[in-house]
Amino acid sequence: MNPINDLIKQLTEQHGRKRESLLPILQGVIEQEKYLSEYAMIEIARAMDLPTAEVYGTATFYSFMEHRKAGTYIIRVCKTITCSMKGKNQILQTIEDMLKISLGETTPDGRFSLLQTNCLGWCHKAPAMLINDEVFTDLTPEKVREILKTFLQTTQN
Amino acid sequence: MAFDTYLLKRADFIFKDEEDWKNILTRTLKLPPNAIINELMSSELKGRGGAGFPTGLKWKLTAEAPGNEKYIICNADEGEPGTFKDREILTLVPHKVLTAMAVCAHVIGAQQGYIYLRGEYKYLVEQLNQAIDEFHTICQSLGCQFTIRIFLGSGAYICGEETALFESMEGKRGEPRNKPPYPTQVGYKNCPTVINNVETLAHAFTIFKYGAKKFYDLGVQYSRGSKLFSVSGDTPKPGIYELELGMSLEDFVNEFGDGDTKAVQVGGASGFLVPRKKFKATAIGYKGKLSGISLPTGGSMMLFNSSRSMYNVLDNYLEFFREESCGQCTPCRVGCQQLYQGIKAVKRGEKPAGYLDKLLKLTETMKLTAKCGLGQSVANSFSSIVENFREEMIY
Numbered sequence: 001m002n003p004i005n006d007l008i009k010q011l012t013e014q015h016g017r018k019r020e021s022l023l024p025i026l027q028g029v030i031e032q033e034k035y036l037s038e039y040a041m042i043e044i045a046r047a048m049d050l051p052t053a054e055v056y057g058t059a060t061f062y063s064f065m066e067h068r069k070a071g072t073y074i075i076r077v078c079k080t081i082t083c084s085m086k087g088k089n090q091i092l093q094t095i096e097d098m099l100k101i102s103l104g105e106t107t108p109d110g111r112f113s114l115l116q117t118n119c120l121g122w123c124h125k126a127p128a129m130l131i132n133d134e135v136f137t138d139l140t141p142e143k144v145r146e147i148l149k150t151f152l153q154t155t156q157n
Numbered sequence: 158m159a160f161d162t163y164l165l166k167r168a169d170f171i172f173k174d175e176e177d178w179k180n181i182l183t184r185t186l187k188l189p190p191n192a193i194i195n196e197l198m199s200s201e202l203k204g205r206g207g208a209g210f211p212t213g214l215k216w217k218l219t220a221e222a223p224g225n226e227k228y229i230i231c232n233a234d235e236g237e238p239g240t241f242k243d244r245e246i247l248t249l250v251p252h253k254v255l256t257a258m259a260v261c262a263h264v265i266g267a268q269q270g271y272i273y274l275r276g277e278y279k280y281l282v283e284q285l286n287q288a289i290d291e292f293h294t295i296c297q298s299l300g301c302q303f304t305i306r307i308f309l310g311s312g313a314y315i316c317g318e319e320t321a322l323f324e325s326m327e328g329k330r331g332e333p334r335n336k337p338p339y340p341t342q343v344g345y346k347n348c349p350t351v352i353n354n355v356e357t358l359a360h361a362f363t364i365f366k367y368g369a370k371k372f373y374d375l376g377v378q379y380s381r382g383s384k385l386f387s388v389s390g391d392t393p394k395p396g397i398y399e400l401e402l403g404m405s406l407e408d409f410v411n412e413f414g415d416g417d418t419k420a421v422q423v424g425g426a427s428g429f430l431v432p433r434k435k436f437k438a439t440a441i442g443y444k445g446k447l448s449g450i451s452l453p454t455g456g457s458m459m460l461f462n463s464s465r466s467m468y469n470v471l472d473n474y475l476e477f478f479r480e481e482s483c484g485q486c487t488p489c490r491v492g493c494q495q496l497y498q499g500i501k502a503v504k505r506g507e508k509p510a511g512y513l514d515k516l517l518k519l520t521e522t523m524k525l526t527a528k529c530g531l532g533q534s535v536a537n538s539f540s541s542i543v544e545n546f547r548e549e550m551i552y
Contacts (some may be wrong), residue, residue, distance in 0.1 A: 020346075025278075027309060061330040061483075064276045064312030080238045081426070082389045082459060117478055118314060120277050121241040123389035123459070124396050133279040135279030148506045 004040050007032055011049045012092035022048065026059050034074060035066035061116065071106045073151060077129040080119035086126040087140075092116075094141040098148050112151075163520060165408040166401040168375055169385035170250055171356070172365045178362070179295055182256045185365045186299060190264040191222055197361065203383040206232060206354030207424060207455030208530070209443050212361065215351055218341035219265045229261040229270040230345060230352045234322060236275060236314040236475060237425035239457030242357035242397050243387040244278055250359065251288040255305060257358035259296060261307075261351055262303045270305040271345075273322050276312045314481035316478035318529050319344075319352045322482065332485040333529035344372035356385055356456070377403030378441030384456055390422075391415050391462040406431055406439040409458070417462040420545070425457035426474040427534035430467070432545040467546035469540065471500060476537050489532025492523040496539060500550060510551045513543055 011028040015021035025048070027041050036059050045052040059065045066074070076082075077092055092114075096102055100111050107115040122128035125137035129144075136147055176352065185193065195214030204210045208321055219227060231254060234388050245256060258270045274281065289305050296303055308326050316325045320334035323345045344350025352397040353361075359381060364372050372382045380402035389395045392413045400409075404409070410418045420432045423441065429452055431439050439450045475497040484490045499516045502508040520536035528534045 002545060004179040020326065024309070024313065026313060029295075032516060033369065058328065062276075062311035062313050063480075074500060078478060079473075081422075082239060084469075084473055085390065085465065098434050117277075117312065118481060119234055119238040119240075121244050121275075123239050123387065124201060126389065130277065 002027065002039065002043075004033065004037070005043055005064040006046050008043050014086070017048050019048075019050070022050070022055070022058060023062075026055075026065055030046050030065060035068060035070045035096060036071065037067075037069075041067075060130075065136040067087070069110075070105065073131050073133050074113045074115060076115045076120075078122070078127060079116040079119040080123075082123035083120075088127045090137050090141050091127050091129065091144055094144045095148065098145060159248060165404040165412055166349065166375075168384060168399045168401055171246060171253075171359050171399050175253065175366060177366075178252050178256055181362070181366045182259060182295065183299055185256075185260050186263050187299060193260060193264050193365075196364060196369045200364045200372040200532065201349075201374065201379075202357065202360055202364060203358060203443060204383075205384060205481075207428075207453065209453050212357055214354065215398050216261060216264050216342060216351070216362075219337075219349045219351045222342050225266040225347045225348045227265050228256050228266065228345045228347070228348055228350045229267050230260055230322070230326075231270070231272040231352060231355055231358055232317060232319065232322060232352055233272050233318040233355050234275045234318050235278075236425060236481075237455055238474075239387055239389055239425045239456055239459045240455055241387045241389075242456050244281065245397050246359050246385075247272075247274075247278075247281055247285060251285055253362035254355055254358045255289065255538035256307060257353075257361040257365070259292075259301060259303050261353070261358075263301070265349070266353055267351075268304070269303060270303065272305060273316070273326065275310045275316075279309060281344060282307060282309065290368070298405070298512065304401050306536075313414050313483075315483045315531055318531065322352065323350070323530070330483070332471060332483045333531075335528070339526070354455075361525045370494060377401075378379070380451075380524050381446065383443075384454075385452075386456045386458050388413050388458050388460070390460040391418065391465070392460045394461075402442040404441055405437065406441060406452075407436040409441065410436055411458070413458070414460055415462055417464075418460050419463045419465065420461045420467065422457070422459040422461070422470075422517070422538070423452045424454040424537075425459075426477055426529070426538055428452070428454060428499050429472075430541040430545065435545075463538045467542050468500070468504060468550045471542045471550070472497075474538050475500065475535075478531070482531060486526075486528040487488065487533060488523045488526040489528070491534070492519055492527070492532065492546055493535060494518060495542065496535065503551060512543075513550060517543060523533070 011025045017025045045055040054125045127139045128137045194217045204211045257492040316331040325331040342352045479493040479497045482489045482493045499547040520539045
C-alpha cells in the first residue's frame with residue numbers, strides 16, 4: 001500500500017473526519033510530501049467521505065498548497081512592493097544562478113523549488129524569503145549564497 | 158484643521174512587559190460582562206485591523222445574540238502588504254492577546270477560541286503553543302474551562318476577511334460570504350462569533366489593566382488610543398512604532414522620511430497613496446467631524462522617495478490583487494485583471510492616455526459591486542495613484 005494512505009489514516013484519526021479538519025489534513029500531507037498529488041487528494045476525499053472535486057477545489061485555492069511535485073526545500077521569495085524595491089530581483093537571480101533553475105522550477109535532484117510569494121510580513125527587513133517554514137530577512141546576494149550553501153551541505157550529507 | 162491636535166506622540170503600552178497579567182486576568186474575569194462591555198465602549202477602542210468597528214459594541218452584539226455555542230477568534234492572518242505588527246505582538250506579548258480572548262469568552266459565553274495564524278507565520282506555532290499551554294494551566298486554576306487552539310492558514314490574503322476566514326476554518330475555499338448577517342449573529346459554524354484583530358485584543362488588555370480613561374486620553378476625538386504602525390520602504394528607521402492616533406502625515410514624514418519622501422502609502426495596497434502636497438492636510442485616524450482628509454489604517458505605512466516609479470508601485474499592487482482575488486465575484490475577478498492589463502497597455506502606448514479614465518470608472522464599479530472589501534478597496538490605491546501621478550502612468 002502507498003505510504004500516503006497510512007499518513008492520511010493517521011491524520012484523519014488525529015483531526016477527525018469532519019469538514020473542518022480538511023485544511024489541517026491537507027497541511028499534514030504537505031508537511032510530509034511537500035505537495036498534494038492527485039492520488040493523495042483522491043485518498044483524502046475517500047477517507048473523509050467528500051467529493052474529490054471538493055478536496056481539489058479547496059486545496060488549489062491556497063497558494064501554499066502545492067499540487068505539482070515540489071522539492072524537499074521550497075524557497076519562496078517575497079515579491080510584494082517593499083521587497084521588490086529593496087532588491088528582490090537580485091536575490092532571485094542569485095538563487096537561479098546558484099541552483100541553475102528558473103523561477104517556478106525544481107532542481108533535477110528534487111531538492112529545491114524556487115517560487116515567489118506575496119507579502120511575508122517582513123517589509124522592515126526586506127528583502128525576505130521563506131525556505132519551507134523558516135524565514136530569512138535583510139537578504140543580500142552574499143547572504144543568500146551563504147544560506148543556500150548551508151542547505152546544500154546539509155542535504156548532501 | 159481636521160483634528161484638535163496634529164502632534165506625533167509616541168506611546169508605549171502594547172510591548173510593555175506586564176508581569177502581572179495573571180492578576181489582571183483574575184481580576185477582570187470576576188467582573189460582570191456588562192461592566193467589561195461598558196469599559197470597552199467608553200474607551201472608544203475601534204478594531205485595529207483597519208475597518209475600525211467599535212470593539213465594545215462587537216462584544217455586546219455577540220453577547221446578546223441568541224445561541225448556546227459562541228466563539229472568539231483572533232485574526233492573525235496579517236496579509237496586507239506593509240503590515241507586520243501582529244507577528245511582533247504574538248512573538249513578544251502573546252499572553253496579552255490570550256488574556257483578552259479569555260475575557261471576551263467570559264463576556265459572550267464562549268468555551269472555545271481560535272487564533273487563525275497565516276501560513277507564512279508557521280514558525281511562530283511552537284512558541285505560541287507553549288504560551289497557550291501555560292495560559293490553559295492558569296485558566297484552569299481560575300476555574301475557567303476556556304481553551305484556545307491555533308488554526309493555520311495556507312497562504313491566502315483573502316482569508317483575513319472575516320467571513321472568508323470562517324469558510325477557511327470550516328475546511329472550504331476562503332471565499333467571503335454575503336453580509337449581513339454579520340459574524341456577531343452568524344459566524345464560525347453559523348454561531349455568533351467575535352473576531353478581533355491581534356492588536357485590538359492587545360489594546361483590550363491595556364484597557365483592562367489601566368482603565369478606559371487612560372486609553373481614551375490618548376489620541377484625538379473619534380480616534381482614541383494608540384496604534385501600532387508598521388513603517389517600511391524608503392525610511393532610515395523601518396520598524397514597528399506605537400503612536401497616538403490623529404497625527405498629521407506631515408509630522409509622520411518628518412519623523413520617518415528620508416528627506417526626499419515623494420508619497421506615502423497609508424493602509425497597505427488596499428489603502429491610499431498620499432502625495433507630498435497632501436501630507437499637511439492628511440491626518441491618520443478615523444473620520445472626524447471637521448473637514449480635511451483623515452485616513453484610517455491597519456497600520457501599514459510605506460514611504461516612497463523620488464527615485465521610485467509610481468507606475469511600478471501600482472503594477473506591483475495590481476499583480477498582488479489579481480493573484481489574491483478569490484475569483485468568486487465577477488467585478489473583482491475580471492476587474493483586477495483588466496486594471497493590471499490596462500495600465501500595461503497604456504504604458505506601452507497600445508491604448509491612449511484617456512483609457513486611464515475608463516479604468517478609473519471600472520474601479521468605481523468595483524467599489525459599488527464587489528462582494529467584499531478586497532474588490533471594493535482596489536479603487537483606493539488605484540485612483541489615488543492614477544489621479545496624483547498620471548504622467549508617470551503614461552510616460
